[in-house]
Amino acid sequence: MVVILKHNTTREETQEIIRWIKELGNVEVNPIYGTQTTILGLVGDTSSIDINRIQSNSHVENVKRIQEPYKRANRKFHPDNTIVDVAGRKFGGEDLQVIAGPCSVETEEQIIEVAKAVKAAGATLLRGGAFKPRTSPYSFQGLGQNGLELLLKAKEATGMPLVTEIMNINHLPLFENVDLIQVGARNMQNFEMLKELGKINKPILLKRGLANTIEEFLMSAEYIMAGGNENVILCERGIRTFEPQTRNTLDISAVPLLKRLTHLPVIVDPSHAAGITWLVEPLSKAAIAAGADGLMIEVHNNPSKALSDGAQSLKPCEFEAIMEKLKKLAVFEGKHIG
Amino acid sequence: MVVILKHNTTREETQEIIRWIKELGNVEVNPIYGTQTTILGLVGDTSSIDINRIQSNSHVENVKRIQEPYKRANRKFHPDNTIVDVAGRKFGGEDLQVIAGPCSVETEEQIIEVAKAVKAAGATLLRGGAFKPRTSPYSFQGLGQNGLELLLKAKEATGMPLVTEIMNINHLPLFENVDLIQVGARNMQNFEMLKELGKINKPILLKRGLANTIEEFLMSAEYIMAGGNENVILCERGIRTFEPQTRNTLDISAVPLLKRLTHLPVIVDPSHAAGITWLVEPLSKAAIAAGADGLMIEVHNNPSKALSDGAQSLKPCEFEAIMEKLKKLAVFEGKHIG
Amino acid sequence: MVVILKHNTTREETQEIIRWIKELGNVEVNPIYGTQTTILGLVGDTSSIDINRIQSNSHVENVKRIQEPYKRANRKFHPDNTIVDVAGRKFGGEDLQVIAGPCSVETEEQIIEVAKAVKAAGATLLRGGAFKPRTSPYSFQGLGQNGLELLLKAKEATGMPLVTEIMNINHLPLFENVDLIQVGARNMQNFEMLKELGKINKPILLKRGLANTIEEFLMSAEYIMAGGNENVILCERGIRTFEPQTRNTLDISAVPLLKRLTHLPVIVDPSHAAGITWLVEPLSKAAIAAGADGLMIEVHNNPSKALSDGAQSLKPCEFEAIMEKLKKLAVFEGKHIG
C-alpha cells in the first residue's frame, strides 16, 4: 500500500502518521521525502488495513493499494486450478461443462422435455429457474417451491445435476437436493446471503453483478470462501454499458483476467449477456477460445410461449446445432464437452 | 406498446400474432402495414403484458413500450406530491429534511456526541449504520444489533427520528423502533426484501443502485408499493461511470426527472455520491437548487478514526458551516430546513 | 510517481531499473524493499516521464502517477482564478456569463430575432451554429460560411460577442470576427486542431468529450495552453452513461472538481447535457449553486421548426422566465448576470 501525503505535511506530522498506521496493522512504514510530496510505502500484510480509515486522515492526499485485497481466491497463494466437483461434473479442468435449460420452469412436461433434449445434445448440467428475479412486480415471478420440485423430477428423469438460483437465504433448506446453487447478478453483493452460503458445503455459482468490477467480483467470492466454502464457480454474464443493441456487453477479457487472478473456475453465460438468440453461438465460441471452463445457455422447447426471457432462449434443435460446433472447438482447444 | 414485425411476415402470420397478443392481455391491436415493415399498435392497459414473451415470438423484430411500466409510483395517476411522514418529519412538502450522522456507529459516546452536534446544527433526522455492507469480508462489518441499540439510545437522548439500513430481512423485528428503514444501493433489486418491506407500514428509504436506470429504480419502489406500503422515499446517491476522480457520479438530473415521473419524495446523498468531503457542500447546494426534498449527509466526530468511510465524513464544525448556507438556500427556494 | 516491481525481481535487476529510470528523466528514485513487492518512489519533475515506457519494462507490475500530468492548467502552480476576457465579457470572476442562441443559424431574420430576444432577457453572449457536427451525413449540416455571415450580422445588430463552433482548422480565417471559438465535444481530442488553436490569441471554449475523464479534459486544455494560448474556458456538457432517459448525464461534480484542479473558468451547457427543454431550468440552477462561472443555453424562436436539436431548445419566453430566476440565484450566490 502506498500513502501519499498532502503538500504541506510537516516532518513531525509525518512521523505521527507513521506511528498511527503502525497501530492499525502489522506493517512496516517507509517514508520517501520528495521535493513536493511525501510518500509512505507500507510493507507487510496490508489486507487487514481498512483503506478508508487511512484515506480519512486529514494529511492524506491519496492511498493506492498494491496488493490484491483477496487472499483465498488469489492465485498467487494457490497457483493450481481449483477443480469444483458438482455431482461428478468437474469445473476447472479439462472438461468443459455446459449448463442448459429454460429460464423458468413452467410445467413438469416442459422441464422434462427440455432436460431430455439438452442432455441428448450434450449438456452436462440442467438449469431452470424456480425463484425468478424480475424487474417488475407484475411479471411472472417463477413457480417457487413447486418449480423446485419439478426441477428435481427432471433431475431424476435424466440424471443431470441441477443448477438453480436462490433469492432468499431462508429458502436454503429447499435447496438440499440442488447440486449447484446460483447467486444471481443482482445478489452478487448481498453480503448477508454470501456469508450464509460460506457456511455450507455445496458448490456456489456466483454471477458477476451488472456494474461490478472484477475486483469486487473476487471480493464476493472471498466472502463465501472466508466462511469456509471454497467451492465457488465464477460466471461472467455481461456488464452494463452505454451500448443499446445488446442487453448487456459481454466482457470477454474477464475470462482470461479471472483465470490469471484466481484459481477458481470461470464460466460464461452468453444468453443473458446478449439477450439475443443468434448471438449465443458466436459468443459461446469466443468464450471457449478465450479460455472459459464452461457455458450456461438458455434453451426452451417453445420460446415464444416462455413466461420469461423467451427472446434469448434457443430451441432444442438450435441448441443441438450449436453444441456440435462447440464440441469440435473444445477438442481443438484440448478440452472436452460431455 | 408498439410491436414491430420482421420483414417477411405474411398477412396471415400477422393475423395470428394479433390473435395471440389479444389472448395475452386485455388490449386492442391495430396493425399498420408499411412497405417494408408491419407495426402493431397495442391500445389499452399494457402494464400486465410481459414484453419478453412478445419479443420471443419468431416474427417479432422489436417491441417498444410507450407507457411507463409503473403504476402506483406514477405521477400520471397521482398528480399531487405524496408527503411521507417519518415520526413527524415530513418529506415531499415545503420542509427540506436533512438526515445526518456517522457512517457506522462505534460507541455510545460517539453516536450521542454526533447526534447532539448534528441536531444543534439543524439536522432533522439521525442516521447511523449498525449493519454495514462492505466490499471486503475483512473490513469492519458494523456493530450489528448492539449498534442498533446504541442508535436507539442516541434517538432517545436527542429526540431525533432514526434512519438505518437493513441488510437481512430476518432482522426486521430488530427495526421496530427505527423510524425510516433504509434499503441500500446494493439491495435495490433484492426483490425478496422489497416484497417483505411492502407488507409493513414503516417508511422506507430506497437508494438507487449503482448502475440502475431511473425506470428500474421506480420499479423497485413499485415492488414495495404493490405490497401495500406507499411510504417510499427515493434517494439518488451517484451512479457508476468511467470517471475515476469521484467514487460515483451524482446524477443530478435524476432529481427533476424523478420529481416529474413520480409523486414520491426524492432526496440526495452527496457524501456517498462523491466520496470526498469538500464536495458535500457544492453537491448539497446543487441538489437543493435542482428540487430535492432532502439530503443525507455523513458526519463523524473524528473522521480519521472512523471505522468506515471516513474520507467522505464531515467534522461537526464543517457540517455546521455548511448547514448555515443550506438553510439560507432553502429559504431562497421557498423551503425550510429544521 | 510510484513504480511497483514484479514479485520475483532481484536486487540486481532493481538496481538496473533504477539506473534506467534516472536516464529517462531528471528524477531521484527511492526503492522500498518489501517482503513481497519492491516499490520505487520517483521524486522530482515526473511530468516529462512517459508512463507507458516505464509500464512496458518487463519487471514492472504497475505504475501509479501521483502528481497531475498538467502544468499550465494546474491550480497548484497558479492559485488565482484566470479571468478570460471575451470582448469585454469576463469569465471566471464575479460575473456569471450566459451564452444563448439557436443550435443552428437558419435565416437572417431568425438569428437576429433570437439574438435580440436573448439579449433582452439578459444573455451576455450570442451562440449559433454555422458548421454543425451531425451523426448522420443525411442530416442538415449547417449553413457553413453563409451561416457565419448571418451570425456576424446578428452580432452587429445587437452588439453581443459571438460564440460559434469550429469543425475544420482550415476554416480558421473565417473566424476572425468570432469572439469565442468553440471546440465541440467530438473534437476535444482532435489534437491537431488543439495545437493550431494554441497558436492564436483568441479565447477558446473547450467542451468535454462524451466519455472523457476530467484529467483528459484538462490535458486537452493543456494542449492549447502549451502552444501559448492561455485563454481557455472549460464547458461541462454531460457524459455518456447507461441511463436512457436523458441524452447524456450532466456530471455536476465536474464543476467543483474542475474549479479546484484548475484556475480556468468553468461553464455548463444544460441544453446538450439533458436534451430535454424542461430540464434546462433545474440543471442551470444546480450549475450555479455548484459554482459554475456561466451557462450556455439553446434558445430558438420556433423550436418545432428548428432544423436541428429543436427538442432541447427553449422558446424566448421560456428563456426569459428562467433568466429571471437565474439572475436572483446569481445574486444569492454573490454573483451577477448581465
Place this chain on the structure above:
Amino acid sequence: MVVILKHNTTREETQEIIRWIKELGNVEVNPIYGTQTTILGLVGDTSSIDINRIQSNSHVENVKRIQEPYKRANRKFHPDNTIVDVAGRKFGGEDLQVIAGPCSVETEEQIIEVAKAVKAAGATLLRGGAFKPRTSPYSFQGLGQNGLELLLKAKEATGMPLVTEIMNINHLPLFENVDLIQVGARNMQNFEMLKELGKINKPILLKRGLANTIEEFLMSAEYIMAGGNENVILCERGIRTFEPQTRNTLDISAVPLLKRLTHLPVIVDPSHAAGITWLVEPLSKAAIAAGADGLMIEVHNNPSKALSDGAQSLKPCEFEAIMEKLKKLAVFEGKHIG
C-alpha cells in the same frame, strides 16, 4: 418511425401534426387512437426525416425509429459481403488479414527489423504510427512526415502493404503510397475528415470511438460511403466502461452484430482494447471465433524502449508463437491467414 403524441393532444391537433410530418418527407402517416395515447406510424423512406425536428413539436411525447438510419452500409440493401482489396490483401472473404507492427515508428532500423519479423511470422500488412494521437502534449507525438518515409522504406523492403493513421486531413497528400488509411478512435466523429476521405478511392480503416454506439459507428462509415468511397473496413478496439483492470473493454459482441448489420469487413484490435500484452492471445482467439475478418496487433522489437504504448506491445518471438495458434484456429474456422 413511430411518433407518440402527448396525452392531451386533440384530434384536430393530431390532424395538423400529420399534415406537417407529410410535408417533412415522402411518407404515409397512420394514426392509432388509443384510450390514453395516440400513436402515429410513419411508413415509407424515413431516413431523410430529421428525428430531432419531430421530437421538438410541442405535442410530441417521443419518437422511436424503426428502420436503421444508414443505407449504404446496411446489409439489408446489400446482402453479400463487401470484399475490400488493400493492395491485393482481401478483407471480408475467406482470408483473415493480420496487420502488425509497432505503435510508433522510431528509426529505420527498428521499423525494418519489426516489419521483417512480423512478415516472417505471417502478418499480411504492416502497421506503424507516424502521426500519434497522445493525451498529453508533453508525450512523444510521433516522427510525422519523417516517420511516414521510414514506413514507406519498410514497405519497400518487405513488400507488405502499409497501414497508418491520419490525424489531419491536410496531410492527405503525404498518404499517397499508404495502402490503408486509418481513422483513429478519437477521430471517428471528425465529420470533416470523414467527408474528405469519402472523396478519395483509397481503403479506409475506421476505428470505433471509445464511447460510440454501433449505430454511430455505422453512421460514420456512412459518411465516408455517402461521399462515394465504399472501401471501408471497421475496427472494434474496445469501449470505455467502469472496469479499471483493462484500458478498455473489448466489445466482442460488436463483431457478430456488425457482421449482421453491415456488409463491410470487421476486424479487431486486441492490443488497444486491453492495453496488456498477455491478453492479446486470448482476445485474438475470441475475435476469430466470433467471426472477425482480421486482427491488428502491436509488435515492437524492444517494447521496454518503445516511445509509446510499450506495455501493450508483443516482442517478435511472442507474436510468432501467437500466430502459430491463430493460423490453426483460422483453419479450424474455415479461413486462412497469410
